[in-house]
Amino acid sequence: MINKIRILEEFLTLVKISSPTGNERQIADYLKNLLTDIGLTVTEDKTGESFGGNCGNVIAYLNSTKANTPTLLLSAHMDCVNPCENVKPRLKNGMITSDGTTILGGDDKAGIASILEAIRIVEEKEIPHGGIQVIFTVAEEGGLNGSKYLDKEWIKSDFGFCLDSSGNPGKVIIKAPGQDNITAKIKGKSAHAGIAPESGINAITIASKAIATMKSGRIDEETTANIGIIHGGIATNIVPEYVEIFCEARSCSPQKLANQTKHMSDTFSKVAIENKASIDIILEHEYSSYELDTSSQLIQIATEAIKNAHIDLELAATGGGSDANYFNAKGLPCAVLGVGMSKVHTTEEFILEEDLYKTATIVLELIKSCANKVKL
Numbered sequence: 001m002i003n004k005i006r007i008l009e010e011f012l013t014l015v016k017i018s019s020p021t022g023n024e025r026q027i028a029d030y031l032k033n034l035l036t037d038i039g040l041t042v043t044e045d046k047t048g049e050s051f052g053g054n055c056g057n058v059i060a061y062l063n064s065t066k067a068n069t070p071t072l073l074l075s076a077h078m079d080c081v082n083p084c085e086n087v088k089p090r091l092k093n094g095m096i097t098s099d100g101t102t103i104l105g106g107d108d109k110a111g112i113a114s115i116l117e118a119i120r121i122v123e124e125k126e127i128p129h130g131g132i133q134v135i136f137t138v139a140e141e142g143g144l145n146g147s148k149y150l151d152k153e154w155i156k157s158d159f160g161f162c163l164d165s166s167g168n169p170g171k172v173i174i175k176a177p178g179q180d181n182i183t184a185k186i187k188g189k190s191a192h193a194g195i196a197p198e199s200g201i202n203a204i205t206i207a208s209k210a211i212a213t214m215k216s217g218r219i220d221e222e223t224t225a226n227i228g229i230i231h232g233g234i235a236t237n238i239v240p241e242y243v244e245i246f247c248e249a250r251s252c253s254p255q256k257l258a259n260q261t262k263h264m265s266d267t268f269s270k271v272a273i274e275n276k277a278s279i280d281i282i283l284e285h286e287y288s289s290y291e292l293d294t295s296s297q298l299i300q301i302a303t304e305a306i307k308n309a310h311i312d313l314e315l316a317a318t319g320g321g322s323d324a325n326y327f328n329a330k331g332l333p334c335a336v337l338g339v340g341m342s343k344v345h346t347t348e349e350f351i352l353e354e355d356l357y358k359t360a361t362i363v364l365e366l367i368k369s370c371a372n373k374v375k376l
Contacts, residue, residue, distance in 0.1 A: 001121055001125070001361075001364065002117060002118075002121065002357050002360045002361055002364070003117065003120070003121070004357055006117065006120070007113055007114070007116075007117040007356055007357065007360055008091075008353060008356065010113045010116060010117065011096070011106075011109060011110060011113040011356055012089050012091075012096075014027070014105070014109040014112055014113055015087045015089050015098075015104055015105035015106070015109050016087055016088075016089070017030060018084065018085050018086070018087075019078050019079050019080055019084065019105075020079065020080060020081075020082055020084050020085070021053075021079040021080070021081070021138075021139050021140075021141045021142040022048075022051070022052065022053040022054065022079070022138075022139055022142060023053070023054055023079075024053070024054070024055050024078045024079050024138045024139075025054045025055040027078050028044065028055045028056075028058050028078060028136070028138070029055075031058050031078070031112070031136055032044065032058055032060075034116065035058070035060040035116075035134065038116070038119055038120055038123060039062065039123050040060040040061060040062045040119070040132075040134065041060065041061045041062075041063075042058065042059070042060040043058075043059050043060075044056045044057065044058055044059065045057050045059060045150065045151065045154060047137075047138060047139075047145070047146055047149045047150055048138055048139075050145070050149040051139060051142070051143075051145045051149065053138050053139055053145070055138060056138060057135055057136065057137050057138055057146050057150055057154075058078070058134075058135070058136040059133070059134070059135050059154055060133070060134040060135075061131065061132070061133050061134070061156065062119065062122075062123075062129070062131065062132040062133075062134075063131060064129065064130045064131040065128050065129055066128045066129060066130055066371050068374055068375050069129075069130030069131075069370060069371055069372075069373060069374070069375055070130055070131075070157075070158040070159065070297070070370055070373055070374075070375045070376070071130055071131035071132070071133060071156060071157045071158050071375075072130060072131070072132055072133070072157060072158070072159070072160065072161075072366065072367060072370045073133045073134075073135060073155070073157035073159065073160025073161070073327070073332065073334065074115045074118075074119075074132065074133070074134050074135075074160065074161060074163070074363065074366075075111075075134070075135045075136070075137060075160060075161070075162045075163070075164075075323060075327070075334075076108045076109075076111030076112045076114075076115060076136055076137075076162065076163045076164055077108045077111075077136070077137045077138070077139075077140030077141070077146060077164060077323060078108075078112070078136050078137065078138055079138055079139055079140055079141050079142070079146075080103060080105045080107065080108075080109075080141065081103060081107075081141050081345050082103075083101070083102045083103060083347070084102055084103050084105055085102065086102065087102045087103070087104065087105055088101075088102070089104065091353065094352055094353045094354060095350050095351075095352055095353070096350060096351050096352070096353060096356075097348075097349070097350045098347060098349065100347055100348075101347065102347060103344070103345065103346065103347060103349050104341075104349040104350060104351065105349075106339070106340075106341035106344065106349060106350075106351040107164070107166075107341050107344040107345070107349070108140070108163065108164045108339075108341075110163070110339045110340065110341050110351050110355075110356060110359065111162075111163030111164055111337075111339050111359070112136060112163075113356060113360070114163055114339065114356065114359040114360040114362075114363050115134060115163060115363055117360040117363075117364075118360050118361075118363035118364040118366075118367060119132065119134070119367075121364055122364070122367055127364075127367070127368060127371075128371050129367050129368070129370070129371045130367075130370045130371050130373075130375075131156070131157070132367060133155075133156050133157045133160075135150070135154075135155075137150070137323050140164070140322070140323055143286070144286075144287060144321060144322070144323055144325065144326055146323065147323035147325075147326035147327060148287070148326050150326070150330070152330040152331065152332075155327070155330060155331075155332050157332060158297075158332075158333075158375065158376070159296075159297065159298040159301075159332065159333040159334065160327060160332055160333070160334040160335075161302070161334065161335055161336070161337050161363075161366065162322055162323050162324045162327070162334060162335075162336045162337070163336075163337050163339050163359065163363070164322050164323065164324075164336055164337075164339070165318065165322070165336045165337060165338045165339065166338065166339075166340075166341050166342060166344060167314070167316070167338035167340070168311075168312075168314070168338055168340060168355070169311055169337070169338055169339060169340055169355055169358035169359045169362055170306050170309075170311040170312050170313055170314055170338065170358075170362070171314045171316055171337065171338030172299070172302050172306070172313065172314065172315050172316065172335050172336070172337060172338075173316055173317070173318045173322075173324070173335055173336035173337075173338075174291065174292040174294065174299065174315050174316070174317070174335055175252055175289075175290070175291045175292070175316075175317035175318070176252065176289060176290055176317065176318050176319075176320065176321060176322065176324065176325055176336070177222065177223075177224075177250040177251050177252045177257070177289050177318075177319060177320075177321070178250065178251065178252075178254060178257050178285070178286075178287055178288045178289035178321075178325070179248055179249070179250045179257075179285075179286040179287055179321055180248065180249045180250075180257060180260075180261040180283060180284065180285055180286060181246070181247070181248050181282075181283070181284040181286055182246075182247040182248065182249065182261060182264050182265060182268075182281065182282075182283055183244065183245070183246050183247070183281070183282040183283075183284075184207070184210075184244070184245045184247070184265075184268040184279060184280075184281055184282075185242070185243075185244050185279065185280040185281075185282070186203045186206055186207055186242070186243050186244075186245070186268070186272050186277050186278075186279050187203060187241060187242050187277060187278045187279070187280075188200065188201030188202055188203035188206060188239070188240070188241050188242070188275075188276075188277045189201040189239070189241055189277075190238055190239055190240070190241035191238075191239040192237065192238070192239075193236065193237045193238055193239050194237055197239055200239030200241075201239070201241075201275065201276055201277050202239050202240055203232055203240050203241055203242050203243040203277060204230075204232050204233055204240045204243050205275075206243075206271055206272055206275045206277050207230065207232070207243045207245050207268075209271050209275070210267050210268045210270075210271040210272070211227055211245070213267060213271070214227075214263070214264055214267045214268075215260070215263060215264075216247075216264075219251075219256075219260060220256070222251055222252040222253055222256065222317075223249070223250065223251035223252075223253065223256045223257070223260055224249070224250045224251070224319060225247065225248065225249045225250070225260055225264060226247060226248050226249075227245060227247050228246050228247060228248060229244075229245070229246040230243065230244070230245050230246075231243065231244045232244065245268070247264055248286075249261045249264060250319065250321075251289065252289045252291065252317065253289070254288070254289060257289070261283060265281050265283060268281060269281060286321070287321050287325040287326060287329065288325060288328070288329045289325070290324065290325060290328035290329075290334075292328075292333060292335055294315065296333060297373060297376060298333045298334075298335060299315070299335065301366060301369045301370055301373065302335060302337075302366065304365075304369045305362055305365035305366040305368070305369045306362055306365070308365045308368070308369070309358070309361045309362045309364075309365045311358055311361075311362065314338075318336070322336050324336045337359070337362065338359075339351075339355065339359045340352055340355025340356070340358070340359060
């Protein structure tokens with residue numbers, strides 16, 4: 001039922017539209033016009049004003065044709081990581097790539113194209129459906145800002161799916177971690193490194209000692225931690241007075257996340273004090289974890305839809321965050337679907353043509369499955 005020529009052409013059109021994080025205006029306008037033409041009621045929120053972006057989330061709604069059915073959210077993000085300017089897609093032997101100088105942009109324009117195609121089929125074939133809400137978010141790659149700053153009053157759905165995971169179509173992410181950011185600012189004492197090093201307090205050495213005694217990397221099966229960025233020092237002949245260390249901790253367990261964050265913070269503080277340095281610790285809770293009940297209506301619908309699409313189902317956990325973390329935190333049960341994108345965030349990114357068709361088929365079956373359910 002999927003129009004293979006149309007979805008392929010749509011995907012190739014989308015990836016050619018420049019949409020770096022925070023600068024999604026061009027693709028937002030394109031999608032607003034397209035969704036309106038398909039028959040949805042379309043608006044744009046003011047999310048971009050919250051973080052300095054040039055546009056907001058695109059929010060669209062298709063009224064139900066069948067009473068007492070749940071409303072379904074379909075979501076994907078409009079932005080891409082750099083380099084994403086002047087993408088020149090190539091199709092060869094069923095594989096879509098860029099020309100090697102940019103990313104492809106399948107993350108997440110494969111999700112957008114699949115949503116558009118499924119809704120087009122619903123309208124063309126007059127397939128009975130419940131309410132369908134579409135939210136195309138901004139700045140997902142820049143810290144999930146589109147969903148983070150989305151006013152939950154915009155959410156009119158009972159549950160939803162974000163089409164934004166690598167892995168085969170049929171993969172359903174039902175568990176994802178929360179994340180804390182830890183920034184440590186250590187201040188020692190500068191001195192001439194050749195004449196009087198003993199009178200200085202080396203902030204970089206202190207940071208190194210703390211990191212060496214800190215648990216990081218893979219902590220356990222659901223917890224990770226990373227020392228990501230270190231800034232410090234101004235010259236080799238000066239004992240460095242100041243250093244900043246930027247870290248993160250993630251866990252699917254809120255308690256384990258709290259424990260790991262405290263461990264990292266306490267370790268930095270302890271070592272700094274022992275070495276007569278001052279320290280400032282900044283903790284930021286980036287987003288919360290979620291775990292979806294496999295007996296929920298959301299997962300039942302996903303299971304049924306994927307089966308009806310004749311695709312293998314995989315219920316999985318992930319170590320990364322997505323817009324689904326914020327949708328769940330705002331009270332909307334939301335899973336993430338695999339769309340087949342591979343080697344994302346690199347110039348070697350690709351997606352199989354067949355996976356576009358499979359993903360759109362799954363979305364269509366999700367819509368049809370929702371139409372056969374009673375709103376709880």
